[in-house]
Amino acid sequence: MKYENIRNQVLEAILQAVDMGLIHGTSGNIAMKDDKDPVVAITPSGISYAHMTADQIAIVDLKTGEWLDGPFKPSSEVPMHLAVMNARPDVTATVHTHGMFATIAAMEKFGELKAVTPPQAEFVPVGIVPFTMPGSNEVAEKVVDALGENGKAVVIKNHGMMCCGKNMKAAMSAAVYLEEMAQTNYYAKLLGVFEPMPEEAVAKMQALIAADQAV
Numbered sequence: 001m002k003y004e005n006i007r008n009q010v011l012e013a014i015l016q017a018v019d020m021g022l023i024h025g026t027s028g029n030i031a032m033k034d035d036k037d038p039v040v041a042i043t044p045s046g047i048s049y050a051h052m053t054a055d056q057i058a059i060v061d062l063k064t065g066e067w068l069d070g071p072f073k074p075s076s077e078v079p080m081h082l083a084v085m086n087a088r089p090d091v092t093a094t095v096h097t098h099g100m101f102a103t104i105a106a107m108e109k110f111g112e113l114k115a116v117t118p119p120q121a122e123f124v125p126v127g128i129v130p131f132t133m134p135g136s137n138e139v140a141e142k143v144v145d146a147l148g149e150n151g152k153a154v155v156i157k158n159h160g161m162m163c164c165g166k167n168m169k170a171a172m173s174a175a176v177y178l179e180e181m182a183q184t185n186y187y188a189k190l191l192g193v194f195e196p197m198p199e200e201a202v203a204k205m206q207a208l209i210a211a212d213q214a215v
Contacts, residue, residue: 001070006032006041007057009093009168014049017097022175023049028097028160029075032168033085034148035092038062042081044072062086076135082162083140084147091164092169101182106155113155113181114196116188120181120196121205123163123174127154134159153178 013030017023022098026049031042043049044058058074060067065078073079081094089196105113106128115121127146143162145204146154150176153163161178167169188194195204 001055003034003037003039003041003059004054006034007054009057010057011054013051013093013168013172013190014043014052014097016172017095017175018049018172020176022097022099024098028095029077029081029094030168030171031078031081031085033062033091040085041066042074042078042083044070045075047072048080063107079137080133080143080162083137084162087144088147088149088164090166091171093165093168095163095175096132096160097173097175097179099175099179099182102155102161102179102187103159104186105182106157106159108157109121110185111189113178113185115181115202115205116184116196118197118201119181120184120197121202122178122209123153123177123181124202125151126178126181127151128201129154129162130157131157131159154204155182188205 010030010032026046029043031040033040040060040062041057054070058070060074060078065082067074077096082205084094115124129142129146132142143154143201155161163171163174163178165174
């Protein structure tokens, strides 16, 4: 099987996302760039993840999105994943889910997501992408713009979230903590007890995390 390593990592991640409730049915998709060849492994379109095997993960060209290998058509969100990877050389893995709380957090009246606990601090600020048709080059461009040079997570109005990382573990961590952040923000605001971390504490946590990751 070609590109077994990245296919296995994508499969493991998608099954983990399903198990954690971040992805339901066939919604959401995950991709990973090969460390040698200009190709990307990405979940296929419209196929149940529960019984998926690694050889069913699609392989596409990093630059053109051309479908190169795999029995099933790659996700319709190929443009978004590739746009992030091509714009950000530091990004190897991308995770897109339709998490309920992340989707709510993208709505205009929700307000900016804030870190409530120390682990969440790594992923702020969280950009907000206005609604654009899924699978389009336009939404791909808007996600890239919202992530900027260093962003790790954005929420997309009426759609979900897009997260990225230097490896699959980092991208999945961003997805997990983004959904947790959206959930804690939601319930704290609902109960009238919303008190995010002080900005100086968030900055200190980010510096500590960056230093630790640089080692």
